[in-house]
């Protein structure tokens with residue numbers, strides 16, 4: 289290839305690579321796989337090595353060009369980077385509206401609403417359409433030049449997209465003016481640098497693996513990353529960017545128009561953002577997003593509501609460091625502070641002693657929280673938590689609330705340290721902590737706490753699934769000696785239940801019938817119900833398919849157990865131990881007499897070597913039955929999409945797994961195609 293040809297090829301590659309970057313990182317609609325994209329970048333970098341004179345600052349290869357910096361240069365902001373006033377309730381929002389209405393009494397106000405992403409504000413300046421400076425907010429007047437770092441963010445264009453004339457006209461702007469400013473002027477835009485929840489989790493997983501401290505939250509991690517002096521580290525952190533403001537006057541008159549224009553310039557913008565006519569629209573928008581909040585790919589802490597008309601917005605001016613024309617309408621926090629009244633110990637089915645903080649009741653995001661888990665002794669030491677302390681508690685999603693930290697300045701003089709018990713608080717049995725393990729365990733075989741928890745597990749949804757038989761009733765049955773072990777459950781008759789508090793004739797019959805119905809059970813569920821340590825749902829399934837009957841399982845050796853694909857050494861040992869126990873042998877004998885275990889049909893090899901990922905709602909099959917079918921045909925199931933995935937079976941409302949499959953080039957099939965595979 290001669291120099292002229294190379295120049296042409298370099299130009300074309302740059303356009304093509306940038307196009308696919310835009311499809312992938314901004315629109316989230318990739319057309320080619322990651323590896324194909326990498327190979328284009330590789331070709332470009334080879335050509336640039338050969339002909340360095342063709343390297344331009346906007347080349348995709350220049351994203352991680354910089355060497356580590358000794359320090360960041362200061363940058364003065366042309367227009368100050370302001371912060372926002374917070375409101376937390378509709379009343380506070382109305383009060384804000386009343387205040388600003390007094391300043392512009394003759395103007396009709398409508399609004400623009402967008403997500404308030406929990407990230408790090410950034411100013412980007414483009415000179416003649418090429419990215420020139422990326423600067424942090426700093427104190428609002430002066431920030432730091434972090435250009436080399438933000439260049440590594442794939443959703444930030446190194447060169448502005450050149451919109452078509454018709455696109456500019458469509459949003460009501462003068463195409464000549466806009467295009468001229470893009471190509472020859474300076475354009476400043478603003479937005480938020482952030483880290484998605486999934487990237488944050490994988491970084492923490494990596495930290496944990498390396499034995500390093502985990503990061504507290506995506507926001508701080510993103511902020512810390514942007515201020516890294518070494519761009520190559522920043523590149524690994526996979527930051528993202530959403531644009532929300534255009535500082536330069538391109539003729540825009542409304543905030544809404546600004547968003548549309550940012551999109552035309554090649555930025556990722558908030559797809560939830562919208563115009564809002566009145567307070568009702570604002571509260572509806574708030575409610576809608578608040579509900580979706582936990583499912584979103586990145587953390588948001590509220591909405592930004594701005595006066596849509598830019599002229600009125602500037603007329604409203606600035607008070608302190610915040611513009612009057614916008615507010616942050618926040619969501620309730622997922623953290624709150626409260627006092628630790630007590631620390632107690634709960635004993636689980638496997639004998640693990642879990643310390644739990646009993647809290648002064650506190651409302652966190654609409655839920656009354658009275659307890660938080662303290663996990664284990666190490667966590668208590670790490671937090672240095674004492675009874676009487678004021679703590680920050682977090683409740684995210686449906687998980688058990690967690691103590692984030694202790695506010696030690698608020699510690700009272702009479703605070704009490706917690707001593708981890710040497711004996712089981714329920715049965716007084718011996719407690720040990722094995723080397724390399726974080727948990728203390730009660731090793732008394734007859735521990736009544738373990739026994740009860742084992743029964744709760746036995747009747748639970750994924751085990752015998754006995755509808756209407758929850759922990760409360762089990763407790764009564766155990767207290768009345770009606771149930772000594774799990775086999776007694778099946779001997780219950782309505783007359784036994786009638787003597788218990790809360791039971792009448794109808795309810796007693798109903799529960800007995802529900803117990804009778806549960807007697808017919810698959811081998812896999814039965815094995816799971818036994819509650820053997822290290823045998824979860826998945827291992828129980830593998831064992832059922834491999835051994836095909838409970839007799840075969842009981843006759844097996846530890847060596848044989850280790851041969852079952854997917855069954856680890858720990859599980860094999862634990863299963864053998866359980867099966868050899870005299871009491872367990874007795875129990876099994878009794879159980880087998882009472883119930884009807886269904887062996888799985890013989891396994892076929894039709895799907896052997898193939899790995900499936902299920903996503904979305906299937907039309908005719910439940911998730912569980914689809915999984916069962918795959919297992920019975922010798923296939924494997926994975927919960928996440930990787931290059932090892934053979935098929936992604938996509939039902940309705942397929943989510944991120946679908947997108948990831950597309951990116952990795954993994955074959956996506958419909959439910960119908962899936963069923964055809966098995967025919």
Ligand SMILES: [Zn+2]
Pocket residue numbers: 635712713714715716717730731732735736737738
């Ligand atoms: Zn115990």
